[in-house]
Amino acid sequence: MTQGAWDIRLENLKLGYGDTVVLHDVAATLPGGKISVILGGSGGGKTTLLRHILGLSRPLAGKIYLGGHDIFALPDKEFRRLRRSMGVLFQDGALLGGLTLAENVGLSLYEHTNLRFDDIRGLVLHKLSLVGLEDFADYYPNQLSGGMRKRAGLARALATDPPLLLCDEPTSGLDPINAAQMDALLLAMREQYPDMTIVSVSHDLASLYNIADHVLVLNSGTVAFSGSLEELKNTDDPFLRRFLDRKADRVPAAAARNPELAPKVRAALDAWLSR
Numbered sequence: 603m604t605q606g607a608w609d610i611r612l613e614n615l616k617l618g619y620g621d622t623v624v625l626h627d628v629a630a631t632l633p634g635g636k637i638s639v640i641l642g643g644s645g646g647g648k649t650t651l652l653r654h655i656l657g658l659s660r661p662l663a664g665k666i667y668l669g670g671h672d673i674f675a676l677p678d679k680e681f682r683r684l685r686r687s688m689g690v691l692f693q694d695g696a697l698l699g700g701l702t703l704a705e706n707v708g709l710s711l712y713e714h715t716n717l718r719f720d721d722i723r724g725l726v727l728h729k730l731s732l733v734g735l736e737d738f739a740d741y742y743p744n745q746l747s748g749g750m751r752k753r754a755g756l757a758r759a760l761a762t763d764p765p766l767l768l769c770d771e772p773t774s775g776l777d778p779i780n781a782a783q784m785d786a787l788l789l790a791m792r793e794q795y796p797d798m799t800i801v802s803v804s805h806d807l808a809s810l811y812n813i814a815d816h817v818l819v820l821n822s823g824t825v826a827f828s829g830s831l832e833e834l835k836n837t838d839d840p841f842l843r844r845f846l847d848r849k850a851d852r853v854p855a856a857a858a859r860n861p862e863l864a865p866k867v868r869a870a871l872d873a874w875l876s877r
């Protein structure tokens with residue numbers, strides 16, 4: 603697949619389940635290396651769109667291009683590699699309760715690579731340090747707050763250094779301080795992983811103003827707006843104006859470094875992802 607940050611191009615998409623159409627005439631490009639926020643009412647199809655970008659469901663019609671490649675036209679092996687390599691933070695965090703944070707974050711590496719325990723542990727501790735949880739590596743999920751669990755979910759999503767990071771409502775259920783911290787983390791990830799394209803679903807306007815470079819608004823089963831945050835702020839569309847009655851300052855990105863993966867870790871990841 604293409605090097606560099608991947609654009610996500612949605613072309614004439616019709617998405618749904620069986621005979622039920624959830625979204626139609628979806629056409630938009632989410633820019634590579636930036637944070638796109640998908641906004642829309644509950645049940646409006648935000649998670650559905652993410653599932654399709656992840657390749658978990660096939661569109662009823664239309665195409666999804668990642669880094670210029672029509673994902674549903676890829677050969678099986680490439681398609682599997684692509685799906686394995688995506689980073690996802692699910693709506694509920696989705697950590698396994700019987701495993702420690704370190705085990706949760708490293709799970710796919712323990713299961714699918716031949717890396718040694720120490721190598722995986724090192725990689726896992728680095729990912730946990732990115733989200734401020736390195737001291738909690740050996741805690742179980744139920745010993746942590748909801749915000750900490752979401753951050754651990756983010757660390758797990760980053761385990762494979764994914765080209766795409768898709769977050770489904772990363773701030774829902776968090777208090778404003780924890781929500782702002784999650785926003786700051788996503789901004790920090792954008793700085794540290796310039797080749798990673800981030801898509802985040804939100805109901806939350808404060809979060810939109812904090813993190814969005816690009817905004818996709820879904821309404822009435824289709825795209826009501828796709829453009830930069832500045833363009834959205836300046837719109838005079840009456841429906842969109844109703845979204846825009848609240849303002850918040852950008853949260854500064856946390857400073858942290860993401861060192862290169864050790865060559866043997868990279869090689870083991872590649873071996874697993876291309877199986």
Ligand SMILES: Nc1ncnc2c1ncn2[C@@H]1O[C@H](COP(=O)(O)OP(=O)(O)OP(=O)(O)O)[C@@H](O)[C@H]1O
Nearest residue numbers: 619622624642643644645646647648649650651693
């Ligand atoms: N697996 C599924 N099978 C059938 N219908 C589904 C499935 N998943 C979602 N739907 C339907 O698709 C529509 C959109 O749901 P979706 O979960 O994408 O909305 P959403 O915008 O993510 O909502 P929320 O903000 O509440 O998370 C809903 O009407 C829902 O009932």
Ligand SMILES: [Mg+2]
Nearest residue numbers: 648649693770
């Ligand atoms: Mg949803």
